[in-house]
Amino acid sequence: MSYAIREALAGFRRAPVLTGLAAGMVGLALFVVGLFGLVTHNLQVALDQIEARVEVVAYLHDDASAAEIEGAVLELRDQPEVSNVLYVSKDSALARARRDLQDFEEVFRGLESNPLPASLEVRLEDGSRGPETVELIASIAEVLPVVEDVQYGREWVDRLDTLRDVAGAASLALGLAFALVAALMIGTALRIAIFARRDEIYVMRLVGARDGFIRRPFVLEGFLTGLAGGLVAILLTAIAHRVVSQFLFDVVWLPFWWLAGGLLAGGVLGGLASIQAVRRHLREVN
Structure with a gap:
């Protein structure tokens, strides 16, 4: 594992521009999800405030x-x-x-x-x-x-309940769609980064390295790139939140566990994309 960590960090040093671009693409993909999460959370807060008056x-x-x-x-x-x-x-x-x-x-x-x-x-x-x-x-x-x-306003209560159900279903459908698009963008970005190092994979395979040994540094690098992209997405979402709150209307910031989940999701998606990309290159050199 120590070797995998050293190699993952060395990968950042060897190709900082490419790694930065990959992290940036991951950040932009997750930024879209972050904006959607911001809208969804504020809609939920608004519905909760209305419901509190029932x-x-x-x-x-x-x-x-x-x-x-x-x-x-x-x-x-x-x-x-x-x-x-x-x-x-x-x-x-x-x-x-x-x-x-x-x-x-x-x-x-x-x-x-x-x-x-x-x-x-x-x-x-x-x-x-x-x-x-x-x-x-x-x-x-x-x-x-x-x-x-x-x-007690029977019709008003029924409409509020219907609105909550519709908002929940729409949030789930759109959230899954945005997450899928983000996953595809993350996968593409990291596959490009790993493709640039295909010769390194080829040499390691020639000297007899096992697939797991070759894969671990790249997977860890993908995970860290995903985390970096998640941090970029949180920063961009925070800027959007501040701009909207200052110039348009008050917006409630996201809960901590939403941010932690988004950050972890970026890392997991990065690791999975790296696994897929490395597996592809390993098949090519078999």
């Missing part, structure tokens, strides 16, 4: 007593899908309406009494905001004696 609102009868309301709150909080239940009084509901609907201030001033009902705002746990779960909590709230009506 809640069930139970409007209460005006004659509901404090004890009845407290019992309803405790029963809803006992549900494992519920994270919190907030009681909103009639006065608080009117204050919210005046704050959020300032264009109707004249209407509010002309009111002789408060027409808005008290309510219970049921907040759901993360991962429990799908249509089935929301409908389940709404059905539980509907049968409570103090509840007059329940609202």
Whole structure:
């Protein structure tokens, strides 16, 4: 293994321009994947932010007593899908309406009494905001004696769930397509780099070196080239992220494990491309 490492590093020194071009091509290929990942991650973040606003609102009868309301709150909080239940009084509901609907201030001033009902705002746990779960909590709230009506935006929840499914399927399909294109570009770049050293492979084979002994330095070199290309892709993606965030709109940066996965993918693809290229040249000298 020490020989393979020395030879891999020596390969960089012997042909720095060619190695740099190969790493650059790998970086550009993975940069396309990185941009797609940036878009996909921000779409997911946007959907999560919208989903976080999903809640069930139970409007209460005006004659509901404090004890009845407290019992309803405790029963809803006992549900494992519920994270919190907030009681909103009639006065608080009117204050919210005046704050959020300032264009109707004249209407509010002309009111002789408060027409808005008290309510219970049921907040759901993360991962429990799908249509089935929301409908389940709404059905539980509907049968409570103090509840007059329940609202949760059924159509809006269904559309959000459909949008998430469509976005997930589209991301998977496009991600696989971009990854395939990147793999082909990486393979081409590294095959060119190894083709330039075909004479070296030929000489090693003539002196009796085994295939595994010949292959290891090139595979390690391909892996390191892929890693270098991954670093280039991360740098280019970071520049694109900064430009978009500064001049267009805020963009959330990629999670660390996405970056680590992309870097490792570059190295693995580089190693696999090198294996294929070396195997081809070994067959030619048999």
